[in-house]
Amino acid sequence: MDIALEDGVFNPYEYEGSPDVDVVYGYLATALSFLMFTVINYVAIHIGPPKNYKGDTWRWRNTFVSWIHADIIGVWVLYCLLFRSEVFSADLILYCDYYIYTVPAISLGYFMYDFLDHVYNGKVISNYEVILHHVGVMWTFGYNIQHRVNIPYSLIALMVEVNSIFLHARKLMQFDQWPFDHWLYRMVVGLNLITFVRFRIWTVILIGLGLYKEWHRLTLAYHVFGSITMFIMYLINPILFWRLFKNDVLRSCIQHRKSDHKHANGINGVNGKVPELNGDCHKQP
Incomplete structure (x- = not known):
């Protein structure tokens, strides 16, 4: 590999990108991804939200498309973790091949689509934190794809999509008003919390450590x-995790205690049965 060197040290300003991949391939994958998610969006419009959903149709559709993106990228990243582990033991700045190069390119196409979807539907101000996240991701992935560097780091960053599979599935099930005590909903909630710690919080820590470790090998930009x-990620993730833990664990414990208390005192029940939770519980974040 032809690496730009200055006195035997890697110089990021002179490095012209990995010769193992053609940047045109990255442009093509990004464009096709943008087109694919646009089509998925129109399919979602045609199908429409579940009958039980009474909220903003755009919110359901946006979450559904995000869930599709998480499924594609999350499974791809898991495959790399299980069967392409050599990627993560290589040089995380210089290593590049077409298989892993495609992952951030497809994800970039999705984030470009989602950014424009927010703009077109007037959701930029109300979802400003999402827009800030998207701008950061689009710049980072765009830079990596253009210069064909840091691709393994992009793959590590996209481990968060493993958690997003369950994060978005949880929200879609709430939209469809699944009972909170249903075994499948409880399983999704549990996997969401577990993968949040393993694939979101831990991943952000790894990227931060990598940024510090590789500081001398990165450009000023x-x-x-x-x-x-x-x-931004260090601020957002703890807040989001606390909200999830509060709504899915603490609130559930409080509701169970109230139900047990009513059951013990024979209140609001017939023959000792505890009444079911009403639909208002589905309005939780």
């Missing part, structure tokens, strides 16, 4: 945007 993006 990457220092600035990488640091800003990591700062």
Whole structure:
């Protein structure tokens, strides 16, 4: 591999990108991904939300398309973890091949689609934190794809999509008003919390450590945007995890205690039966 060197040290300003992949392939994968998610969006419009859903149709559709993206990228990343482990033991800045190069390119196409979907539907202000996240991701992935560097780091960053599979599935099940005590909903909630810690919080920590470790091998632009993006992630993830834990664990415990108390005192029940939770519980975040 032809690496730009200065006094025997890697110089990121002179490196012209991995010769193992053609950047045109990245452009093509990004464009096809943008087109694919646009088509999925129109299919979702045609199908429509579940009959039980009474909220904003755009919110359901946006979550559904995000769930599809998470399924595709999450499974792809898991495959790399299980069967392409050599990628993560290689040089995380310089290693590149077409298989892993395609992953951030497809994801970039999705984030470009979702950004424009927010703009077109007037959701930029109400979902400003999502827009900030998307801008950071689009810049980072766009830079990596254009310069064919940091592709394994992009793959590590996309491990968060493993958690997004269950995060979005949880929300879709709430939209469809699944009972909170249903075994499948409880399983999704449990996997969401577990994967949140393993694939979202831990992944952000790894990226932050990598940014610090590889600081001398990155350009000034990457220092600035990488640091800003990591700062946003370090703020958002603990808040989101606390909200999930509070709504899915603490609230559930409180509801069970209230139900047990009513059952013990014979309140609001017939022959000792505890009344079912009403639909208002599905309005939780």
